[in-house]
Every structure is written in C-alpha cells, then in structure tokens.
Amino acid sequence: MKIAYYPGCTLKTRAKNLEDSALAAMKALGIETEELPRWNCCGAVYSLADDDLIHIVAPVRDLIRVKEQGHDTVVTLCSMCYNTLARANHLMKNDPEKRKTINDFMDEEPDYDGSVRVTHLLDLLRDDIGWETLKQKVTTPLKGLKVAPYYGCTLLRPKDVAIDSADNPMVLRHFLAALGAEVIDFPGAVECCGTYQVLGNPDAALSVSHNILTDATKHGAEALALACPLCDYNLGRKQDAMLSKFEGMKEVPIYYFTQLLALALGIGEDVCHFELNRAISTDLLKTKNLLRAAG
Amino acid sequence: MRCAGIRNDNYSCEVLMPLKISTRTTDDELKRKVREISGEIFSKCFQCGTCSGSCPMVEHLTTTPRRLMALLQAGQGEALEKVNTPWVCASCHTCMVRCPRGIDIPKVMEALRQIVLRQNINRIEPSNLQPEEIIDLPQIAMVSGFRKLTG
Numbered sequence: 001m002k003i004a005y006y007p008g009c010t011l012k013t014r015a016k017n018l019e020d021s022a023l024a025a026m027k028a029l030g031i032e033t034e035e036l037p038r039w040n041c042c043g044a045v046y047s048l049a050d051d052d053l054i055h056i057v058a059p060v061r062d063l064i065r066v067k068e069q070g071h072d073t074v075v076t077l078c079s080m081c082y083n084t085l086a087r088a089n090h091l092m093k094n095d096p097e098k099r100k101t102i103n104d105f106m107d108e109e110p111d112y113d114g115s116v117r118v119t120h121l122l123d124l125l126r127d128d129i130g131w132e133t134l135k136q137k138v139t140t141p142l143k144g145l146k147v148a149p150y151y152g153c154t155l156l157r158p159k160d161v162a163i164d165s166a167d168n169p170m171v172l173r174h175f176l177a178a179l180g181a182e183v184i185d186f187p188g189a190v191e192c193c194g195t196y197q198v199l200g201n202p203d204a205a206l207s208v209s210h211n212i213l214t215d216a217t218k219h220g221a222e223a224l225a226l227a228c229p230l231c232d233y234n235l236g237r238k239q240d241a242m243l244s245k246f247e248g249m250k251e252v253p254i255y256y257f258t259q260l261l262a263l264a265l266g267i268g269e270d271v272c273h274f275e276l277n278r279a280i281s282t283d284l285l286k287t288k289n290l291l292r293a294a295g
Numbered sequence: 296m297r298c299a300g301i302r303n304d305n306y307s308c309e310v311l312m313p314l315k316i317s318t319r320t321t322d323d324e325l326k327r328k329v330r331e332i333s334g335e336i337f338s339k340c341f342q343c344g345t346c347s348g349s350c351p352m353v354e355h356l357t358t359t360p361r362r363l364m365a366l367l368q369a370g371q372g373e374a375l376e377k378v379n380t381p382w383v384c385a386s387c388h389t390c391m392v393r394c395p396r397g398i399d400i401p402k403v404m405e406a407l408r409q410i411v412l413r414q415n416i417n418r419i420e421p422s423n424l425q426p427e428e429i430i431d432l433p434q435i436a437m438v439s440g441f442r443k444l445t446g
Binding site: 008009010013014015041043044045047048049050051052055078080081153156157158159166167190191192194195196197198199200201203204205207208229230232233237 | 331332333334351352354355382383385386387388389391392399401402404405406409418419424431432433434435436437438439440441442443444
C-alpha cells in the first residue's frame with residue numbers, strides 16, 4: 001500500500017515522538033508513505049463561519065498536492081490536521097457552490113472535487129490493516145500496562161468526519177488490545193482537554209485537563225494513549241502546573257498511540273523518543289519490563 | 296442574586312437578570328448577522344439544555360449555552376456582549392453532536408466571536424505571549440488560538 005503522508009507543523013518540531021514512531025511503525029506494517037512535497041499548514045482549526053472560505057484554501061491546497069503526487073489517499077497523524085483536512089475535503093465534495101468559489105479563487109491550481117480519501121492512522125490500521133493482522137505483528141506485547149484510550153474531540157466530532165462513534169468509540173480500545181495492553185475505559189475519553197483555550201483561558205483549560213486525568217486514574221489507568229499534540233501538551237506538559245495547583249494530583253504518563261505501537265512491534269526505542277515525554281512515562285515502561293533497563 | 300446552573304464564582308452573573316424584552320430591546324440586526332455568519336437557524340432551539348449539560352467548559356461560563364441561545368432568540372445584544380461563553384468555548388463540538396434539534400452550536404459561537412473580531416478587537420494579544428511560552432507551545436496551539444481569539 002502506497003499513500004501520501006501529511007505531517008503538519010507540530011510533528012516536525014514539538015511532536016517528533018509522534019512522527020518518528022508512526023513512520024517507523026507504518027513501514028514495519030507495510031504501509032509505504034510518501035511525504036507531501038510543498039505541504040502547508042492546514043490552519044489547525046476548520047473555519048466555522050459560513051462566509052469564511054479563505055481559510056478553507058490552505059487545507060484544499062494540501063489535498064491538491066496529494067492528487068499531484070499521484071495518490072488517492074492521504075494519512076495524517078495529528079488529530080487536528082486530520083479534522084481540518086477531512087472537513088475541507090467534505091465541503092469540496094458536498095457543496096457545489098462553495099467548491100466552485102474556492103476553485104475559481106485558486107485559478108493557478110487545478111480544480112479539486114473532494115476525491116482524496118483523508119485518513120487518520122487509526123482508521124487506516126482498523127480498516128486497511130485490521131486488528132488481527134496487527135496482533136500477529138506484535139513482538140513485544142504491552143502486557144500488564146493499564147492504558148486508558150483518550151480520543152479528545154477532533155477524531156470523533158463532527159459526525160461528518162468522525163473516525164468512530166462520537167459517544168462510544170472503540171478504535172483505540174481495539175488498537176490497544178491488539179498490542180496486548182490492558183485497556184481501561186473511562187468517561188473522560190471523549191471529553192475536551194481545553195485545546196486552544198490554553199491561550200485564552202489557561203485556568204479553565206488546566207482544570208478540564210485535570211478532570212480528565214483524575215477520571216482516568218480513578219478508573220484504574222496507569223497511563224493515557226492519545227493522538228493529538230495539543231492534547232499531549234494540555235494533558236502531559238501542563239501536569240507540572242497541575243501538580244502545583246491541585247492537591248493530591250497524581251502524575252500520569254501520557255503516550256502517543258504510535259509510540260506504544262512502535263514499542264509493541266519491537267522496532268526499537270530510539271524512534272519512540274520517550275525522552276520527549278514526561279520522565280514518568282519512561283519509568284512506567286521500565287517497571288513493566290517494556291524498556292531496556294539501561295539509562 | 297443567584298444564578299441557576301452557574302457554579303463559578305469568578306464571574307458576575309448580574310448581566311443576566313432581570314432582562315426587559317420588548318421590541319425596543321431586540322436587536323434584529325444582530326440576529327440577522329449571526330444567522331448569516333453561522334448559517335444556523337437558532338430559532339429551532341427549544342431550550343432542552345443538552346448543550347449545557349454536555350459542555351466541558353460549563354463551570355467556567357458566565358452564561359450556559361442554553362441560556363445564550365435564549366438571549367440570541369430574543370435578540371438581546373447588550374446582554375450577549377457581556378457573556379464570556381463564545382470566548383471560553385473550545386469548539387469541542389460535543390453540544391453539536393448531541394443537540395436534538397440538529398443545531399451546530401459551535402457555528403453560532405463562531406459567529407458571535409467573528410462579529411467582535413471583525414472589528415479588529417482581539418481577545419488575546421499575541422505580543423503578550425512570553426518567549427518561553429512560545430518556545431514551549433506546540434504550533435497548533437498558537438495557530439488555533441490566534442484563529443479563534445484574534446481578528
């Protein structure tokens with residue numbers, strides 16, 4: 001299987017642990033990816049104003065690059081990029097009037113009709129690889145690791161682009177189970193981490209993220225697996241602020257789902273860049289004998 | 296004065312009540328603008344409160360989404376200017392997937408934000424960000440934050 005790969009801005013800087021682990025894992029699973037040439041920022045959030053088409057231009061350009069490259073499927077790793085590209089694609093496919101306006105505006109580009117398949121690695125693993133095949137490729141089962149799946153918002157909402165049910169998603173549960181982990185379900189899995197309100201209302205974002213982590217640990221989770229670099233920031237990086245603000249707060253290791261994937265596939269720890277996660281993330285894997293003891 | 300359903304003490308709820316609703320206090324132009332920018336028919340809202348019950352930010356709001364919809368239906372522009380709801384909304388879309396009337400509430404919030412931002416009024420000032428924050432934040436946080444909260 002050969003497909004286009006759209007990285008997005010954050011994966012090239014803050015989230016190397018997401019990108020490197022995912023690329024190595026996809027290679028090991030026989031998914032051949034080719035990074036889009038000249039990709040640009042997707043805009044991070046899909047424009048919700050009906051009269052604002054200019055912000056749809058950036059993601060549509062990326063989708064035109066996919067066609068130019070000769071591919072019909074593009075895989076994303078960041079859930080925000082997935083959502084923005086998928087919604088722009090949905091609009092171009094289903095709204096003839098806006099499609100015409102956008103195509104006319106981009107007169108230097110070929111017309112685009114929404115015919116690229118925009119996927120996230122998680123639905124690619126489910127629909128194109130399958131959990132049974134994945135299970136067979138696992139060499140280091142994540143035995144005894146109690147992980148809670150955390151979806152956040154943009155993989156599940158709105159329904160037009162959701163990779164799974166908005167209320168009762170299963171994709172991460174099945175994924176983690178295939179890796180041999182003990183999956184811990186908790187209601188906070190589909191709740192919002194506060195996203196960009198880390199800029200506008202940092203206290204509110206901190207508080208909702210803290211609620212999610214508390215909920216997960218109450219249900220017996222030792223760690224969280226997620227797909228979005230902004231969720232990772234709010235739930236992971238911001239734990240320092242939470243630890244000093246909320247009494248009795250328990251530190252929780254946060255992993256990108258691709259780090260756990262690469263680990264279970266036995267690809268090697270280097271591509272996982274666990275040094276970019278909280279130190280406790282490495283400690284937990286060591287106590288479960290999933291990492292080399294050295295270092 | 297006590298505000299039902301609002302749990303945060305950081306914000307004053309005085310703006311909410313009492314409201315005198317008459318043809319003189321109704322801002323039809325605001326209703327028209329929100330309708331145009333959002334593309335949503337907010338008159339469909341029948342005040343069930345599912346949005347408020349689903350909102351992860353509800354305890355940080357001065358006005359719940361349900362109440363905001365009522366203010367909007369009544370064209371209460373002055374009251375709407377004072378509420379923080381659209382500015383604390385994280386566009387998580389939980390209310391939207393659960394709304395029994397099929398209203399895309401995040402689009403209504405976006406319209407209320409855009410009406411302010413299009414007058415070149417910023418809700419946050421990018422230049423106030425500290426260098427250490429900028430280095431630490433993932434780009435998607437800044438791009439999305441600036442898209443939602445600056446003009």
